[in-house]
Amino acid sequence: MTQTTPVSGPHTHAPGSVAWNMGWVTLALLPATAFGVYLFGWPALNLLLITILAAVLFEALSLRIAGRPVSPFLMDGSAIVTGLLLALTLPPWAPWWIGVLGAAFAIIVGKHVFGGLGQNLFNPAMLARVALLVSFPLEMTTWITPSPLFSAGAPGFLEGLAITFGLTAVPDAVTGATVLGETQTGFSRDLGLSETLPGVYAPLQQALGFVPSSLGEGSALLLLAGGLLLMARRIITWDIPVAMLGTLVILSTVFMLIDPERYAGPGLHLFSGAAMLVAFFIVTDPVTSPSTVGGRLLFGAGCGLLIYVIRTWGGYPEGAAFAVILMNALTPLIDHYLRPRTYGRTRRGKPLPMKSPEATAPAQEKRP
Amino acid sequence: MFFFMRKRPAFKGGVHPDDRKQATSGLPIEPLPLPARLYLPVQQHIGAAARPVVTAGDTVLKGQMIARGDGAVSAAVHAPTSGRILAVEPHPAPHPSGLPVETIVIEPDGEDRRQEEPDPEHALNLEPEIIAQRVAEAGVVGMGGATFPAAIKLNLGSRHHIDTLIINGSECEPYLTCDDRLMRERTDEVVDGIRIIRHALGARRALVVVEDNKPEALAALQARLYEMDTIEAMAVPTRYPMGSEKHMIKAVTGREIPAGKLGADIGVIVHNVGTAYAVHRAVRMRRPLISRIVTVGGGAVQRPANLEVLLGTRVEDLLAHCGGTRQPPARLLMGGPMMGQVMPHAQVPIIKGSNGIIALTAEEINIGETMPCIRCGRCVAACPCGLMPLEMAARIRKEDMDGAVDYGLMDCVACGSCSYVCPSHIPLVQFFHHAKGVLGARREQQRRQEEIKRLAQQRRERQEAEARAKAEAAERRKAEREAAKRKADEAKAARAAKAAAAKETPKTPAADEAKA
Numbered sequence: 018m019t020q021t022t023p024v025s026g027p028h029t030h031a032p033g034s035v036a037w038n039m040g041w042v043t044l045a046l047l048p049a050t051a052f053g054v055y056l057f058g059w060p061a062l063n064l065l066l067i068t069i070l071a072a073v074l075f076e077a078l079s080l081r082i083a084g085r086p087v088s089p090f091l092m093d094g095s096a097i098v099t100g101l102l103l104a105l106t107l108p109p110w111a112p113w114w115i116g117v118l119g120a121a122f123a124i125i126v127g128k129h130v131f132g133g134l135g136q137n138l139f140n141p142a143m144l145a146r147v148a149l150l151v152s153f154p155l156e157m158t159t160w161i162t163p164s165p166l167f168s169a170g171a172p173g174f175l176e177g178l179a180i181t182f183g184l185t186a187v188p189d190a191v192t193g194a195t196v197l198g199e200t201q202t203g204f205s206r207d208l209g210l211s212e213t214l215p216g217v218y219a220p221l222q223q224a225l226g227f228v229p230s231s232l233g234e235g236s237a238l239l240l241l242a243g244g245l246l247l248m249a250r251r252i253i254t255w256d257i258p259v260a261m262l263g264t265l266v267i268l269s270t271v272f273m274l275i276d277p278e279r280y281a282g283p284g285l286h287l288f289s290g291a292a293m294l295v296a297f298f299i300v301t302d303p304v305t306s307p308s309t310v311g312g313r314l315l316f317g318a319g320c321g322l323l324i325y326v327i328r329t330w331g332g333y334p335e336g337a338a339f340a341v342i343l344m345n346a347l348t349p350l351i352d353h354y355l356r357p358r359t360y361g362r363t364r365r366g367k368p369l370p371m372k373s374p375e376a377t378a379p380a381q382e383k384r385p
Numbered sequence: 386m387f388f389f390m391r392k393r394p395a396f397k398g399g400v401h402p403d404d405r406k407q408a409t410s411g412l413p414i415e416p417l418p419l420p421a422r423l424y425l426p427v428q429q430h431i432g433a434a435a436r437p438v439v440t441a442g443d444t445v446l447k448g449q450m451i452a453r454g455d456g457a458v459s460a461a462v463h464a465p466t467s468g469r470i471l472a473v474e475p476h477p478a479p480h481p482s483g484l485p486v487e488t489i490v491i492e493p494d495g496e497d498r499r500q501e502e503p504d505p506e507h508a509l510n511l512e513p514e515i516i517a518q519r520v521a522e523a524g525v526v527g528m529g530g531a532t533f534p535a536a537i538k539l540n541l542g543s544r545h546h547i548d549t550l551i552i553n554g555s556e557c558e559p560y561l562t563c564d565d566r567l568m569r570e571r572t573d574e575v576v577d578g579i580r581i582i583r584h585a586l587g588a589r590r591a592l593v594v595v596e597d598n599k600p601e602a603l604a605a606l607q608a609r610l611y612e613m614d615t616i617e618a619m620a621v622p623t624r625y626p627m628g629s630e631k632h633m634i635k636a637v638t639g640r641e642i643p644a645g646k647l648g649a650d651i652g653v654i655v656h657n658v659g660t661a662y663a664v665h666r667a668v669r670m671r672r673p674l675i676s677r678i679v680t681v682g683g684g685a686v687q688r689p690a691n692l693e694v695l696l697g698t699r700v701e702d703l704l705a706h707c708g709g710t711r712q713p714p715a716r717l718l719m720g721g722p723m724m725g726q727v728m729p730h731a732q733v734p735i736i737k738g739s740n741g742i743i744a745l746t747a748e749e750i751n752i753g754e755t756m757p758c759i760r761c762g763r764c765v766a767a768c769p770c771g772l773m774p775l776e777m778a779a780r781i782r783k784e785d786m787d788g789a790v791d792y793g794l795m796d797c798v799a800c801g802s803c804s805y806v807c808p809s810h811i812p813l814v815q816f817f818h819h820a821k822g823v824l825g826a827r828r829e830q831q832r833r834q835e836e837i838k839r840l841a842q843q844r845r846e847r848q849e850a851e852a853r854a855k856a857e858a859a860e861r862r863k864a865e866r867e868a869a870k871r872k873a874d875e876a877k878a879a880r881a882a883k884a885a886a887a888k889e890t891p892k893t894p895a896a897d898e899a900k901a
Contacts, residue, residue: 024481024716025799025801025815026724026804027402027723027805028725028727029745029749029805030750030810031751031805034809035808035809089756090756133757136757306760308761309773313762352776357768359770360771361643362643362644362793366793371650
């Protein structure tokens with residue numbers, strides 16, 4: 018009447034699955050995504066859909082080539098999340114082939130070459146973004162001043178298609194620079210922050226996202242809300258975001274106090290350049306982050322440190338993707354050395370010393 | 386209040402499964418009617434199987450010993466009711482394999498005649514050895530499911546300094562309510578059993594530990610304990626696996642058992658509330674262990690219940706009493722859903738360690754499709770032993786058992802917290818059981834090889850000794866032969882000299898012979 022093959026416990030399971038987690042991540046990203054689409058109009062929506070669709074198609078193709086069952090792995094939603102995250106880090110009016118190439122790179126090179134779900138060393142979306150940034154610097158740094166849907170001057174549906182498919186050039190009048198880009202340009206012209214920031218940086222506007230930015234990184238507050246939702250649902254843990262953002266805040270505060278002309282404050286660092294997107298949705302990727310709390314704190318702090326260093330002293334105004342990739346490479350090392358302490362053993366794996374001598378037995382007896 | 390109670394008692398890790406105890410926690414214990422047959426395996430405990438002392442055709446009285454404990458670690462089995470022994474034969478055991486074990490089959494006569502039993506007596510005057518002896522005679526084992534013979538743990542007071550006795554009333558497995566009901570309905574008996582155990586161990590204090598999802602049981606216990614009593618009932622947070630000995634000790638005393646040691650080594654002994662009740666029955670009432678309380682539950686059962694069941698009653702009798710099953714259960718378990726075992730069918734008997742019969746529906750099990758590990762680390766956070774289940778499983782998958790041992794496989798208590806939380810539904814515990822099995826087989830093989838090597842070595846040494854002895858003997862013989870030859874030569878030379886001296890004498894046959 019019942020099954021006869023011995024199965025070991027537990028015979029019950031917590032609710033949730035990989036697909037469930039991916040679904041929540043997608044849901045938590047929706048507000049910021051919707052805001053990005055609203056802010057940058059039809060071309061942004063086209064790019065978003067193209068990138069996600071391409072990611073799903075490349076996933077199916079890779080699974081087929083690898084001879085794995087296609088439907089369960091497609092249904093887990095990981096390809097959708099990868100495509101979505103990649104699209105959110107692209108310039109909103111980027112041409113269609115940027116999205117397709119990025120998705121191909123993320124899914125094939127970033128994921129399936131390593132062995133598919135759970136095997137990849139690097140975050141696929143970040144790997145693809147870095148590859149695109151290095152290969153196509155012009156397309157990847159053409160930022161758009163916000164032109165909300167249906168507002169005067171915003172491209173209509175057909176114009177949007179024309180922009181996405183490269184039939185019309187992006188008019189110069191609508192391009193702008195991100196605040197981090199502006200400050201770096203300013204430094205190269207020996208301008209201090211007090212000269213570059215006015216006009217390009219208003220804290221509230223920056224936090225709300227009404228600024229030139231990539232498709233989905235603009236609204237720091239909506240991303241923060243999504244991240245808090247994931248934490249509340251226990252899809253992600255608190256440790257990496259707290260360590261990363263904390264490190265970023267501490268470093269920027271310290272250097273700002275040293276030289277406010279040269280070093281921007283914590284507000285600008287937190288609310289610009291995808292810091293929130295990375296902290297809650299990229300570095301929390303379970304596959305490419307360490308699996309112990311200690312390891313994750315170290316990993317998050319490393320990401321924060323590298324982001325700050327690249328932004329402040331590096332050649333790129335925007336360092337998040339490079340920082341994440343570098344720390345991803347360290348994850349196996351962190352996991353190897355930072356293991357939790359086992360019950361009844363010291364950190365080095367030796368049995369704990371017997372503490373109270375009066376509690377020890379006069380004669381040792383082993384239970385058989 | 387003890388100093389360690391300032392902090393909220395806790396251990397690292399663990400999970401919080403839905404306890405699903407509501408179905409039976411409000412139901413009083415009801416006796417199960419006498420079944421038509423009782424099947425009593427001689428192996429209901431950890432250790433050596435008991436030896437049957439009855440044969441087919443014998444009549445037995447209630448409480449009569451029918452199998453005697455064999456050796457130091459074993460437990461006797463008693464007749465749960467009066468009747469006739471039908472057979473002593475192999476019968477499927479309550480184990481996932483369903484393999485048969487030696488079983489004594491009793492046909493009850495319905496009269497329930499008991500042996501002459503002595504009157505209750507004051508147990509707290511007794512010597513610890515006498516208490517342990519009575520508990521051993523009554524066949525009492527750990528009633529929480531571990532089934533380690535209780536008498537051995539009662540004797541530890543003489544060898545170890547035990548300062549704390551912990552009575553485990555946590556009942557951290559979902560569905561099970563048998564200990565809850567026992568604490569509520571038979572509080573005095575449980576408390577008396579605790580006093581007896583504490584006395585036997587010479588422990589300074591005793592703590593009854595109850596998870597905070599059983600406030601009624603806690604209140605019932607606290608109402609029975611005196612203000613100045615050395616027994617204290619304490620609530621702990623509901624968190625699986627609170628009932629694990631290691632983790633309960635850590636949670637309530639803050640002490641950690643060093644790897645490879647026992648609770649007794651750090652002055653703590655843990656007994657289950659059911660064991661305390663059985664000790665009360667055995668020592669105070671002189672009654673052997675012949676019944677236990679079993680929770681029948683799970684979504685597939687028509688009418689969940691807490692039953693007092695004679696040992697040897699078949700699972701199908703319990704299910705029939707509970708109105709049968711609503712639907713064929715997806716899994717029929719003995720014990721709770723976290724660490725319980727799948728029963729091959731319902732024709733297996735209830736034994737001393739059976740705390741629950743849980744018939745689960747597929748929805749309750751929530752079997753998901755196994756996906757690749759996404760390294761989320763939830764198993765690491767859930768592991769109460771501080772291990773990294775994902776790393777262990779990854780190594781076992783590659784048959785790298787030594788790598789898994791390096792990651793702490795042998796410190797795993799198989800509580801199942803990791804499998805429970807895994808979003809990829811990877812059967813981690815199954816991996817660990819598999820690896821432990823392989824390692825056990827490997828150790829056995831190694832032991833055999835060493836034995837063979839030892840025997841071969843002995844044989845070689847023996848042969849060498851023989852050869853040496855032979856060579857020496859040969860040497861000796863040769864020496865003797867040579868000595869004899871020398872003697873003969875000398876004799877010949879002497880004779881030759883003699884012959885030369887008598888050259889002129891004519892040839893004699895004797896001289897011819899000497900020449901030859």
